[in-house]
Amino acid sequence: MRGLAGKRVLISGGSSGIGAATARRFLEEGSRVVLGGLDQAEVDAAVAGLATLGEVSGLAGDVSEEAGAARLVEGGLAALGGIDVLVNNAGTAWREPFLEITPGHWDRIVAVNLRGMFLVAQAVARHMVERGSSGVILNMSSTNGLGGEADYAHYNASKGGVLLLTKTMAVELGKHGIRVNALCPGYIQTPLNSSISSGLAGDFVTAYARDHIPLGRPGLAEEVAAGYAFLASDDAAFVHGTELVIDGGQLAIM
Numbered sequence: 001m002r003g004l005a006g007k008r009v010l011i012s013g014g015s016s017g018i019g020a021a022t023a024r025r026f027l028e029e030g031s032r033v034v035l036g037g038l039d040q041a042e043v044d045a046a047v048a049g050l051a052t053l054g055e056v057s058g059l060a061g062d063v064s065e066e067a068g069a070a071r072l073v074e075g076g077l078a079a080l081g082g083i084d085v086l087v088n089n090a091g092t093a094w095r096e097p098f099l100e101i102t103p104g105h106w107d108r109i110v111a112v113n114l115r116g117m118f119l120v121a122q123a124v125a126r127h128m129v130e131r132g133s134s135g136v137i138l139n140m141s142s143t144n145g146l147g148g149e150a151d152y153a154h155y156n157a158s159k160g161g162v163l164l165l166t167k168t169m170a171v172e173l174g175k176h177g178i179r180v181n182a183l184c185p186g187y188i189q190t191p192l193n194s195s196i197s198s199g200l201a202g203d204f205v206t207a208y209a210r211d212h213i214p215l216g217r218p219g220l221a222e223e224v225a226a227g228y229a230f231l232a233s234d235d236a237a238f239v240h241g242t243e244l245v246i247d248g249g250q251l252a253i254m
Helices: 017-028 040-053 066-080 103-131 153-176 191-197 204-212 221-232
Strands: 008-012 032-037 056-060 085-088 135-140 178-185 243-246
Touching: 008 017, 008 066, 008 103, 017 032, 017 040, 017 085, 017 221, 032 040, 032 066, 040 056, 056 066, 066 103, 085 103, 085 221, 103 135, 103 153, 103 178, 135 153, 135 221, 153 178, 178 221, 221 243
Parallel strands: 008 032, 008 085, 032 056, 085 135, 135 178, 178 243
Antiparallel strands: none
16 A cells, blocks of 8 residues: 555554454554554564564553543554554444343443544544644444444444544544544454354354355455555545445345
8 A cells, every 4th residue: 555654553452353453464564553452461462473574562451441542542652753543443342132231231332432432533633633744543433333233232323423423523633634534344253253153053154144245254354454554545545534344245235
C-alpha cells in the first residue's frame, strides 16, 4: 500500500486475532507499531512474535476505563513520538439471548466496544488536531452493526453505535484533515469466535459458512488486516465517513 512506510500506528486490541494480524501487516508495510491488549502476558507474547519484522512495542490496559485508554494513547505517543494512524480494534462478544441479558453484561459489552472506542478515538483525535497535521482513525464495527443477529443484542447495539460514532467523527474531524472510517467484518476465524463456536452443537463453523457466506468459508484475520491497511494508506485518500464490509458476501443474502 502507498504511504504506510514510516507511519506511526497505534492498535488497540492488538495482541491477538485481527489486531495481531493487523500489527503484522503494518510492520510488513514498514510502519512503526504500538499495540495494546487487556492481558500483559498476551501483549508481551504478541510483541515477541512480531519483533523481527520491525519496531513494535506493547501496553496492557482496559480501554473501557478512562485511565486505561489514556495510558494506551499516552504510551503510544511516548514510544512513537506521535500517532499517524489509530486502529481502534479492541472489542468483545458472547452469545446470550435477549431475554437473558443482564444489565451488567449489557454494560460490559457496550463499555468495551463503544465507550472504549470513543475514549481512545477522542484522545488520539485531540492529539492530531493539536499537532495540526492529518491522520487516520479506523474503528472496528461489524456486519452485526448493519443487521440484527439473534443472541447478540448487546453486541449488535454496540457495533451499530460504532458506525454512527464513526460517521459523526468524520463530519467533525474532516476539516482537520483527519480521515475516519469503519470496518465491518463478517464471520472471521479468530480466537474469540473459536471460543464462542466451541460451545455450540455440531460443526457450527462449517454449517454457518455453507448457509450464510456465499464464498463458502469464514474470513481470515489477515484479510481484515488488509482492509485496515488499505483504509490507512494513500490509496484511500478520498475514502471518509464510511464503512468497508469484509464478509464474503454474507450481507448479500436475503
